[in-house]
Every structure is written in C-alpha cells, then in structure tokens.
Amino acid sequence: MSTEVAISLTVNGERISRRVEARRHLIDFLRLDLGLMGSRVGCEHGVCGACTVRVNGLIARGCLILAASLDGDSVETIEGVSDTGEIRDLQDAFVARNACQCGYCTPGMLLTAAELLRDVAHTGTTPTRAAIREHLSGNYCRCTGYHAIVDAVEAVGKARMSGSEGGKP
Amino acid sequence: MSLVIDPRSVDRPNSYIGRSLPRPNARKLVEGRGQYVDDLVVPRMLHVAFVRSPHAHAQIGRIDASAALGLPGVLRVFTGQDLAAHCDPWVAVLAHLKGMKSAPQLPLPLTTATWAGEAVAAVVADSRAVAEDAAAKVSISWQVLPPVTDMETALDKPTPVIHPELGDNLVFERVNESGNVAEAFKTAHKVVEATFHSGRHTGVTLEPRSILAEFNKGDDTLNIHHATQAPHMMQEVLAKHLRLPLSAVRVICRDIGGSYGIKVHVYPDEVAVAVIAKIMGRPVKFVADRLESFGSDIHARDHRIKGRMAIDAQGRITAFDIDDLTGIGPYSVYPRTSAVEGNQVVNLVGGPYDFPNYRAKTTVVLQNKVPTCQYRAVGHPIATAVTEGLVDLGAEALGIDPVAFRLKNLMQDDTYPRTSPAGMRFEGLSHVKSLGLLVDMMDYRGLRAQQQLLRAEGVHRGIGFASFIELTNPSPFMYGIGGARISAQDGCTVRIDPDGSVVAATGVTEQGQGTEAIIRQIVAEAVGVPIDVVRVITGDTLTTPYGGGTWACRGAGIGGEAALQAGIATKQAALNVAGAMLQAAPDALDLVLGNIVDKATGAVRMPLAELGRIVYFRGDTLPPDLPRELMQTRHFITKQFPFAFTNGVQASHLEVNVDTGLVTLLKHWCVEDCGRIINPLLVDEQVRGGVVQGIGGALFEHCTYSPEGQLTVGSMVDYLVPMAAEMPDIEVGHVETPTKESLLGAKGAGEAGTAGAPAAIMNAINDALRPHGAKVFAQPFTPERILAAIGRVPKR
Numbered sequence: 008m009s010t011e012v013a014i015s016l017t018v019n020g021e022r023i024s025r026r027v028e029a030r031r032h033l034i035d036f037l038r039l040d041l042g043l044m045g046s047r048v049g050c051e052h053g054v055c056g057a058c059t060v061r062v063n064g065l066i067a068r069g070c071l072i073l074a075a076s077l078d079g080d081s082v083e084t085i086e087g088v089s090d091t092g093e094i095r096d097l098q099d100a101f102v103a104r105n106a107c108q109c110g111y112c113t114p115g116m117l118l119t120a121a122e123l124l125r126d127v128a129h130t131g132t133t134p135t136r137a138a139i140r141e142h143l144s145g146n147y148c149r150c151t152g153y154h155a156i157v158d159a160v161e162a163v164g165k166a167r168m169s170g171s172e173g174g175k176p
Numbered sequence: 177m178s179l180v181i182d183p184r185s186v187d188r189p190n191s192y193i194g195r196s197l198p199r200p201n202a203r204k205l206v207e208g209r210g211q212y213v214d215d216l217v218v219p220r221m222l223h224v225a226f227v228r229s230p231h232a233h234a235q236i237g238r239i240d241a242s243a244a245l246g247l248p249g250v251l252r253v254f255t256g257q258d259l260a261a262h263c264d265p266w267v268a269v270l271a272h273l274k275g276m277k278s279a280p281q282l283p284l285p286l287t288t289a290t291w292a293g294e295a296v297a298a299v300v301a302d303s304r305a306v307a308e309d310a311a312a313k314v315s316i317s318w319q320v321l322p323p324v325t326d327m328e329t330a331l332d333k334p335t336p337v338i339h340p341e342l343g344d345n346l347v348f349e350r351v352n353e354s355g356n357v358a359e360a361f362k363t364a365h366k367v368v369e370a371t372f373h374s375g376r377h378t379g380v381t382l383e384p385r386s387i388l389a390e391f392n393k394g395d396d397t398l399n400i401h402h403a404t405q406a407p408h409m410m411q412e413v414l415a416k417h418l419r420l421p422l423s424a425v426r427v428i429c430r431d432i433g434g435s436y437g438i439k440v441h442v443y444p445d446e447v448a449v450a451v452i453a454k455i456m457g458r459p460v461k462f463v464a465d466r467l468e469s470f471g472s473d474i475h476a477r478d479h480r481i482k483g484r485m486a487i488d489a490q491g492r493i494t495a496f497d498i499d500d501l502t503g504i505g506p507y508s509v510y511p512r513t514s515a516v517e518g519n520q521v522v523n524l525v526g527g528p529y530d531f532p533n534y535r536a537k538t539t540v541v542l543q544n545k546v547p548t549c550q551y552r553a554v555g556h557p558i559a560t561a562v563t564e565g566l567v568d569l570g571a572e573a574l575g576i577d578p579v580a581f582r583l584k585n586l587m588q589d590d591t592y593p594r595t596s597p598a599g600m601r602f603e604g605l606s607h608v609k610s611l612g613l614l615v616d617m618m619d620y621r622g623l624r625a626q627q628q629l630l631r632a633e634g635v636h637r638g639i640g641f642a643s644f645i646e647l648t649n650p651s652p653f654m655y656g657i658g659g660a661r662i663s664a665q666d667g668c669t670v671r672i673d674p675d676g677s678v679v680a681a682t683g684v685t686e687q688g689q690g691t692e693a694i695i696r697q698i699v700a701e702a703v704g705v706p707i708d709v710v711r712v713i714t715g716d717t718l719t720t721p722y723g724g725g726t727w728a729c730r731g732a733g734i735g736g737e738a739a740l741q742a743g744i745a746t747k748q749a750a751l752n753v754a755g756a757m758l759q760a761a762p763d764a765l766d767l768v769l770g771n772i773v774d775k776a777t778g779a780v781r782m783p784l785a786e787l788g789r790i791v792y793f794r795g796d797t798l799p800p801d802l803p804r805e806l807m808q809t810r811h812f813i814t815k816q817f818p819f820a821f822t823n824g825v826q827a828s829h830l831e832v833n834v835d836t837g838l839v840t841l842l843k844h845w846c847v848e849d850c851g852r853i854i855n856p857l858l859v860d861e862q863v864r865g866g867v868v869q870g871i872g873g874a875l876f877e878h879c880t881y882s883p884e885g886q887l888t889v890g891s892m893v894d895y896l897v898p899m900a901a902e903m904p905d906i907e908v909g910h911v912e913t914p915t916k917e918s919l920l921g922a923k924g925a926g927e928a929g930t931a932g933a934p935a936a937i938m939n940a941i942n943d944a945l946r947p948h949g950a951k952v953f954a955q956p957f958t959p960e961r962i963l964a965a966i967g968r969v970p971k972r
Contacts, residue, residue: 030305044215045208047433049382050466054892057382085208098206102198105861109688110205111382111433117206136905144901147892149382149434150688152864152929153900 012075018043019087027074034058034069037084045085045114049147056146059115060084066122085114094121096166100159108150116146120160124167133164183701183740183852183920190769192697192707193920196857199693200712201431201686210431213386213401214463221388221459222251224452225307226445227297227314228471229289232325232544232885233338236287237317239297244310247301252456253314254298256284259451264417266442268508270658273515276348278508279339283448288321290338290506291544292886293471295445300452300460323544323885327478327503330541338506338542345542347508348515352522354597355533360486360495368569369484373954374558374934376478376503377877379551380897383433384464385473387446389453396420400427400450405440405685406725411717412661413442413511414450429715435687436552436869438473440727442510445472467890475879476517476551478503479558483525485566486533491574493585495533496526496597498562502540505547511660514548515540520555520647523598525563527645528607528823530587534597544885554728556646556931557870564642564935565953568942578641578939579615583608586643600645603816605823606911607643610847613909614641614825618845623829631947636832637842638944641825642935648729648850648924649820649915651813665813666730667721668739670699670746672806674792676770676784678705680742681713683723684735689926690858691731695739697854698920702743703750704767705784721809729924732854733820734812737918741810749805754787756802812918820915820923824848826867826932828940829904834948834966837959839875839941841904848928849911852921856910859925864906866929872898874934878956 015024018041027036032051037043037060049057051070058069061083088094097117100106107113123142127133134142139160140153148156183193204210229236241253265280289296297314301307322336329335330345337344361367381403388401398420404410407427415425432439445462453460464472479502486495500521504514518538525536571581586607587594595601620639627637655662666683673679680699686692692712700707713719721738724730747767754772755762758781766775772782790797791804798804814820829842846863853859876896880888889895914921934955941962942951950965963969 028305035305038215042217044211047212047383048214048463049384050892052466052891052893055382089207089209098203101206102202105199105202105690105857107202107205107688108690108861108865109383109434110202110210110431111212113205114208140900140903144899147380147382147897147899149380149436149869149897150865151861152866152868152906153898153903154864154906155861157900157905 014075014078016077016079017081019083029073029075031074032070033060033072033074033077036074037069043084043086047111047114056115056119057112059118059146061118066118085118097121097163100163104155104159106151106155106159112146112148116143116148116156119143119146124160124164127164127167128170131168133168136161192701193854195697195855197693197697197855199690200696201692212383212431212433213388213403216388216401218390218459221461222300222302223304223307224449224460224462225299225304225311226295227299227311227316229292229294229296231289231318231320232292232323233321234289235319235321236285236289236296237319240315243313244299247306247310247313249302249306250299250310252300254452256282256286256296259283259448260286262418262455263447263451264419266417266510268510268513270513270655270660272658273348273513273519276513276515277342278347279342281444281507281510283444283451291546293546295448295472298448298452325543325545325881325883325885327501327541327543330503330543338544347504347542348518348540349538350519350522351535351537352598353535357495357497357533357535360533361497364486364494365489366487366570366573367484368566368573370565370569370953372481372483372562372565374477374479374561375873375878375955376475377873377879378470378473378475379436379438381434381436381438384466384469385439385443385446386463387449388459388461389450390459391454391457393457396424398425398450398454402427402429403432403439404429405435405687405727406662407685407715407717408683408722408725409662417447418450418454426718429685432687437550437554437727441474441512441549443472466892470890470895471546471887474509474549474551475546476548477558477873478548479521481558481562483562483566485570487570487574491576491581491584493529493531493570495531496536498522498525498536500536500538502538503543503545504540505545506542507547509547509549511662512550512655516550517548517555521559523600524555524559524645526598527559527563527596527600528587528643529585532597536598545881546887552866552869553927553930556644556927557873557934560642560644560931561935561938564939568939579611579620582611582641582643586611600821601817602821603915604913605645605821606849606913607823610823610825610849610911611643613911614827614845614847617907617909618827636834636944636947638830638832638940638942640828640936640938640940640943642932642939643825644823644932646729646822646924646928646931647819648822649733649814650728650730651818653818654728663722663724665811666723666734666738667809667811668735668742669721669807669809670703670742672746672750672784672788674788676705676709676788678703678710679713680710680739681720682735682739683721683725684731685715685726687726689726689731689862690855691726691735693858694732694736694854698736698739699743702740703747705770709770721811729926732922733918733924734814736854736922737920738810738812740920741812742808745808745810746806749803749808750784750787753791753798753802753804754782756799757787757790758782814917816917820917822850822923822928824928824932826936828936830940830944832941832944832962837962839957841871841902844904844906846906846929846932847909847911848925849913850925850928851912851914851923853910853912854922860908862926863908863929866927867906867933868898868903870930870933871903871937873955874937875956
C-alpha cells in the first residue's frame with residue numbers, strides 16, 4: 008500500500024541515504040530507521056512539542072514532516088547538539104535548576120529554548136520571562152510548573168548577554 | 177552507640193540531607209540519552225495495535241480478522257476468547273470498603289464492550305504501522321446497547337444495568353458521620369451551601385502508557401519492561417493472573433515519562449500484551465498513541481458534590497454536610513479500585529478546620545465511559561474545593577475577611593496530635609503558621625488595596641485562598657487491609673564496593689520526581705561518603721528490595737527512611753571492621769566523606785577504599801570471627817499513624833475579563849509543610865508542577881462526552897492542558913513539621929500542589945466576580961461558564 012522514496016540528507020552532520028516509506032514521518036525515521044531515540048513521540052499531531060528537531064537550522068515538529076520530503080536537507084537532533092556542545096549552557100542550567108523531571112519533553116524544550124536564545128549574544132538583548140513563556144508555549148511539560156524552565160532559560164539568556172559564561176560557541 | 181546521624185540536628189558537617197542538589201540522572205535526560213520503554217528494541221520484537229470499541233455499550237458479535245491477517249507482516253489477531261484461556265479474570269474490590277462490588281474483567285472482553293475505546297481485539301504484526309493498518313481491517317458485528325452516561329440517573333429504575341449480574345449500577349456507598357449534624361444546622365447562625373462539580377479529566381503523561389513483554393519458553397520466565405510506578409505490584413498481578421510463580425516474573429522500569437498516578441494501575445490492554453508474549457514466545461511491545469491514551473488511560477474526578485456548612489453566632493464553623501456522587505466508568509480499576517477517590521472525599525472534607533459535627537456521603541456508580549481511578553492527589557482537589565468554597569461563602573455571609581475567618585476556624589498549631597471529625601488522625605500540622613507565612617509572602621494587604629483601586633477602573637482582579645491537608649506515607653490501611661497485594665513497606669539495600677563506592681537499591685521508583693537524587697543524598701550522608709560515589713538502583717523487581725514503588729507521596733517518607741536506616745547499618749558494619757583493622761573501638765571512629773576518621777579529632781585514619789580492599793581481597797588478614805557485612809538491608813513501614821498528613825495553603829491572584837470570560841493568572845503562592853525537606857530544589861518544582869496540574873483541572877481540562885457516550889476530546893487540540901504562556905510564576909514557601917515516626921522525619925510533597933490549586937483558583941475567580949454578584953462552582957471554569965454566571969451568555 009505504500010511507496011518507498013529514496014532520500015539523501017544530513018543528520019547531525021552525517022550523510023545518510025535511505026529508502027523510506029512515503030508515509031514515514033521524520034520522527035519515526037529518526038527513531039526507527041536511524042536509532043536516534045532522543046527525540047520523543049508525544050502526540051503525533053503537532054501539539055506537544057516532544058518531537059521538536061531542527062530542519063535546516065529551524066525548529067520543526069518531527070511528527071508533522073514526512074521523511075520523504077527531506078531529500079537534500081539537514082536535520083539536527085538533541086544527540087547532535089549535545090555532541091557539539093552548542094547548548095551545553097542551557098543543559099547545565101536545566102540540570103542545576105531542576106528544569107527537567109521525567110525528561111520526556113526536555114529535548115524538545117531545549118531545542119525550542121535554544122532557538123529563542125540564538126541571537127542573544129549578537130543582539131545584546133535577552134527575552135523577558137513573558138517572552139520566554141510565549142516562545143515555549145508549544146512545548147508541553149506535565150512535570151514541572153514551567154517556572155524552573157523559565158528560570159533556566161532566563162538565566163542562560165542573561166549570561167549570554169553579559170558574556171559571563173556560556174554564550175554561543 | 178552514638179553512630180546515628182541525626183537529620184534533626186542543625187549542625188551537621190558534610191551533610192547532604194536538606195541541600196538543594198541537582199539530580200544525578202538529569203544529565204542523560206537533557207542530552208536525550210534516557211531510555212524509555214519505546215526506545216527499547218530487541219530481536220524478533222513484535223508490535224500490538226488494538227481494535228477498540230467504537231461504541232459506549234455494545235455486544236460483540238462475529239469478529240472477522242481474515243482481511244487483517246491477509247496483510248504482509250501480520251502474524252496473529254487475538255480476541256477476548258483467545259486470551260481468556262491463558263489469564264484469570266480479576267475483580268477490583270477492597271474488603272475494607274464495605275459492600276463494594278464490581279464485575280470480573282479480562283484482558284479483552286468476551287461478550288460486551290462497555291466503553292468507547294475499550295480494547296476488544298489485538299493485532300500482532302512486525303511493525304506498529306502494519307498492526308494499525310490491520311486493526312482497521314478487522315470487522316466486528318456490533319449490536320449496540322443503550323449506554324449509561326449520566327451519573328445522576330445511573331441508579332434510576334429505567335436506566336440499563338451495565339453488568340446484569342451485579343443487580344444494579346451501584347459500586348459503593350459510604351456515610352462518614354460524627355456529632356449531631358442536624359442539630360448544628362438547626363441552631364446555626366448562618367448556613368451556606370453550594371453544588372460543586374469537578375470535571376472528569378485525565379493525566380496526559382507525555383510518555384504514553386508503554387509495555388514490552390518478553391516470555392522465555394526455555395525457562396518459563398516473563399520479563400516486563402514497563403512504564404509503571406509500582407513494579408512489585410505489577411509483578412504480583414501478572415504472576416497471579418498468568419499463573420506463574422512470583423519468581424518467574426521480572427518487572428523492569430527504566431526511565432518513565434511522567435506518571436502522576438496514571439501508571440499505577442492494571443490496564444487490561446497491557447495485561448493482554450503480557451499474555452500474547454507468553455502465548456507467542458516472542459517479545460511484544462505496545463505503546464499507546466495519544467487517541468488511545470485519552471480513550472483508555474484512567475480518567476478521574478467526575479464528581480458532583482452538594483455541600484453545606486453551618487456557622488454559629490461567634491463565627492465558628494459547627495458542621496459540614498456533604499453529598500458526593502461520582503461515576504467511575506464500567507469497571508472498578510484493579511487492584512486499587514475506583515471507590516477510593518469518593519472514599520477520600522468523605523474523609524478529607526473540612527480537613528484543616530476545627531469543628532464538631534460532620535456528615536459526608538459518597539455514592540459511586542457505574543457508567544459507560546472510560547474507567548476512573550486514582551490520579552495525582554486522589555480526592556484531595558475535590559474535597560479541598562468543596563471545603564474552601566464553603567469557607568469563602570461563610571466568610572462572605574459573615575461579612576469578614578476570608579483570611580480572618582480561616583485563622584479563627586483552622587486547627588491551631590499547638591493542638592496535636594488530634595483526630596478530625598472525619599476520623600483522620602493528625603500527628604502534627606501547621607495551618608496557622610503556614611497561612612501567616614503565605615499572607616506575608618504575597619503582601620496580602622497590598623493586593624487588596626490594589627484590587628479596590630482597579631475595581632474602580634473596571635478591572636476585575638481576585639484573590640483566592642485554599643488551606644488543605646494531604647495524605648502521605650500510607651500504611652497498610654490504604655490497600656493492604658482490603659486484601660490488595662500492594663506493599664506499604666519499602667526497603668533499601670546499601671553496599672560498599674571495594675573502592676569505597678556505594679550502591680543503593682531501593683524499592684521506591686523514579687518517574688522524574690527525584691527519587692534517585694534523594695536516596696543518593698540520604699545514603700551518602702548516612703554512610704559517610706562523597707555523594708558522587710553513590711549509585712542508586714530503582715525499578716527492578718529482581719534486584720531491589722520488595723516494596724511498593726512511588727505513589728501516594730511515599731517515596732521520601734518511606735523509601736527515604738529505609739535508605740537512611742540501611743545506610744546507618746552499613747556505616748556501622750564498616751566501622752566494626754575498621755575498629756579491628758585500626759585496633760580502635762568502633763565507637764571512637766567515624767566515616768566522613770569516604771575516610772575512616774578519629775571521631776574526637778577528625779584525623780583521617782584510613783580511606784574507605786583501603787577497608788574495601790582488605791574486606792574483599794584480603795579477608796584472611798582480619799580476625800576470623802569478625803563480621804564483614806558491607807551490605808545491609810533495612811525496611812520501613814509506618815506503624816503509629818495510618819497516614820502521615822501534611823498541610824499547606826495556596827493563594828491565587830488572577831484577573832477575569834468580564835467581556836470574554838477569560839482568566840489571566842497573575843501569580844500563585846504555596847506554603848507547604850511536608851516535614852523534613854530532603855532537597856528544596858526538588859520539592860519546590862514538585863509543588864509547582866502539582867499546582868499547574870491543579871490549575872489544568874480548574875481552568876482547561878475536561879473529558880467531555882456526547883449523550884451517546886462518545887468521548888468528544890480525542891486529541892491535545894480538543895483537550896487543553898496548561899502550557900507555559902498561561903501559567904503564572906509560582907512562589908513556594910515552607911514550614912517544616914517533621915513526623916516523629918521516622919528518624920528522617922519526611923512526609924510526602926508531590927500532591928500538595930494539585931490538592932489546593934483548584935480551590936484557590938475558584939475562590940479567586942469568585943472574588944473577582946464579587947461586584948457582579950456571580951459565582952462559579954463547576955470546574956473547569958471556562959469562559960463560557962464565567963460569562964453565564966455573570967449573565968452575559970445563557971446558562972447551558
């Protein structure tokens with residue numbers, strides 16, 4: 008019933024060529040075909056944000072994108088950005104402030120937060136708590152009260168702005 | 177013997193208990209390197225997709241699986257009949273809930289589907305996608321039956337009886353009464369009353385229910401990787417109903433993506449997966465999708481409560497009178513039962529207050545909806561909303577400030593131990609001190625002054641309070657005495673390894689609360705080693721001491737005390753060996769940060785690693801009769817009180833837009849007394865997470881049904897959950913009244929937020945609406961309900 012499509016793309020900097028079912032969404036492709044389990048499946052209809060990954064540098068819902076549409080594209084997951092150390096300061100802040108409890112939303116939450124803070128060091132302005140809450144409002148966390156997450160993102164934003172530590176490598 | 181470490185002492189060098197330390201297992205989670213059930217892939221693994229009933233109530237006719245079986249990759253289709261031969265049915269009742277009844281339940285029903293979403297057939301294929309394709313091709317001849325959907329008429333004569341063998345749709349009824357309620361109302365100065373509704377809602381764990389079952393036909397052992405809070409309970413259930421010895425069943429929990437009570441129950445579809453694995457002798461995985469979660473995870477809190485409260489001429493509360501009705505779906509859920517929530521309501525109403533007369537009745541009925549059962553803060557948010565709603569009505573009737581009315585009627589802090597009119601025994605609570613702290617934290621006077629000014633400008637802000645009690649550290653009085661094989665005891669084994677590393681295996685489990693973190697802190701301090709050499713093992717029935725797991729806020733209070741005692745015993749064992757090696761009295765030595773030291777001077781005598789080397793590799797050099805047991809196990813169970821009650825108080829500050837009915841949360845405060853705090857960083861965000869979950873039920877979350885019994889919220893688009901943008905900052909304060917039942921003194925903290933938040937939100941909304949003379953008592957407090965209350969839209 009399904010047709011296979013050949014794709015070549017970059018995932019976390021590695022070149023990948025696969026044949027995928029046309030109906031395979033990106034999150035299943037990452038998890039089932041590539042064994043990259045760090046991105047989670049939460050709702051599969053684009054609401055919860057657990058499957059957030061980067062496609063060509065911008066965050067996207069892995070459950071709303073068909074893998075077959077990504078020929079020639081670049082995908083980054085939590086495993087990739089952890090290995091490069093790009094969001095190490097955010098990860099440290101999440102650990103230090105208990106901004107992650109069960110951890111299921113955390114990879115998506117971190118990638119979303121990282122996007123918000125991407126230009127802080129460059130622009131010299133960091134988002135307010137309200138702006139952080141607004142930006143994270145597509146990522147569902149059932150464990151924390153979001154307060155610690157906002158604290159962590161706010162602290163990293165301020166640190167990057169002052170250049171005291173962290174900052175984009 | 178003066179070895180005992182005493183967390184009650186304020187001057188404790190090298191202490192870990194009470195410190196805000198990050199969790200040891202957080203690093204892997206922030207790197208996406210945790211391992212949840214769905215991440216596990218094993219050779220020859222198969223996948224299940226269930227065919228679920230599209231009807232709320234229907235007879236199952238012929239099941240035609242031929243088209244499904246024709247799809248490449250499909251191996252088997254199982255019906256209820258196929259699995260019944262391999263699994264004994266269960267009936268979810270507890271003996272101490274007198275008169276309770278429920279119907280036998282199997283992994284898949286034999287003749288009748290009793291809720292829309294109930295699994296009725298299982299398709300096994302080599303991928304989940306193919307299993308789903310095939311499930312859509314299974315054809316079932318249904319004979320639709322009239323559904324029972326309205327709990328108010330569930331017991332009426334014309335209403336169909338869901339399980340004819342039970343005679344009626346009544347599951348359980350209880351009246352909890354003391355004093356003379358009739359007299360109190362007859363002689364009352366003021367009587368206030370209201371009818372409250374708590375909207376049916378559900379847990380929405382971000383990780384759906386997940387199970388991977390492996391049966392080895394070579395040795396008849398069943399291995400279950402399960403997203404569950406209670407692995408030993410699941411081991412008991414699977415062993416019993418699959419007719420295996422307990423020793424043949426192993427339940428393993430790795431990382432779990434949230435639980436909140438959702439993952440502490442026996443789900444028939446999960447038992448089906450274990451049975452299928454046993455029949456097929458191959459690993460079988462089932463992970464619910466979101467639609468299945470809404471239609472088959474337990475729901476909760478579907479209650480209607482009529483309440484009234486009597487007040488005397490001195491402004492003292494003299495009586496509460498409550499009539500609770502709850503619909504629990506077609507079956508009581510195994511093995512904790514679905515009568516406990518109603519039972520909690522009749523135990524907890526009026527909990528913080530000093531009054532003499534009490535009557536509370538609960539009626540638990542069946543209906544053709546998703547089964548309900550225990551969900552975070554079981555019964556507490558309902559009881560607290562009723563109590564605090566009536567208390568605010570009382571203050572209003574007397575024309576006095578709600579804080580002043582509470583201070584006058586709360587149980588005073590120096591009156592413990594005592595027993596409430598509902599029969600609850602309180603060892604020590606701090607209602608008055610907690611409310612005092614809360615009022616200071618929030619600048620109550622300032623907010624009231626601001627409220628008055630803004631009212632003049634047409635801005636409707638409200639301030640709402642909720643004092644509450646919370647039941648934690650349950651004894652066997654919760655489940656064990658009713659016949660459920662659920663352990664109230666828990667254990668911990670602590671082991672010193674040759675290099676001075678320490679391993680602690682505990683029966684309590686981790687779903688993100690920080691169990692591993694607090695056990696590590698306790699054990700590091702108790703043994704006397706640097707915290708980073710301690711590793712904690714949780715969630716494996718084969719390698720941890722038998723225990724209950726993590727639920728009902730028992731992890732810190734019960735699991736923590738077992739860990740403390742095991743750590744102390746292990747330290748004692750090490751010092752006994754050290755005494756022999758150093759020709760010193762064990763009492764004159766201590767173990768501090770991994771070194772054996774002279775107790776009087778603190779001088780280092782020997783690293784623990786040297787002791788480990790001698791014990792494990794050169795035991796020949798020690799006196800032959802010297803015990804060298806560097807591994808100790810201790811268990812703990814509460815004995816003096818059935819439950820360790822905690823208390824707290826919350827306040828909500830919010831704004832209601834009277835044109836749109838939308839509520840904007842401005843700030844929330846919670847003061848919580850959970851006894852000894854092991855890690856404030858973890859407790860604070862536990863409390864906040866609980867508050868947000870309570871806010872969800874108060875404002876957004878609602879499992880709505882059509883008159884035909886169809887769940888009309890099947891996705892996260894329809895069923896709203898709290899997201900970051902709508903949530904306020906939440907300030908948390910603490911009062912510490914440790915329990916004297918344990919050396920550690922810890923009580924539970926995980927459910928307090930959920931217990932109090934809905935009541936605080938309700939009271940704040942009603943405070944905001946006061947100029948309009950309008951009130952809302954039915955959760956969730958949607959814009960439509962708020963606009964209807966103030967007459968802007970018609971009431972539905």
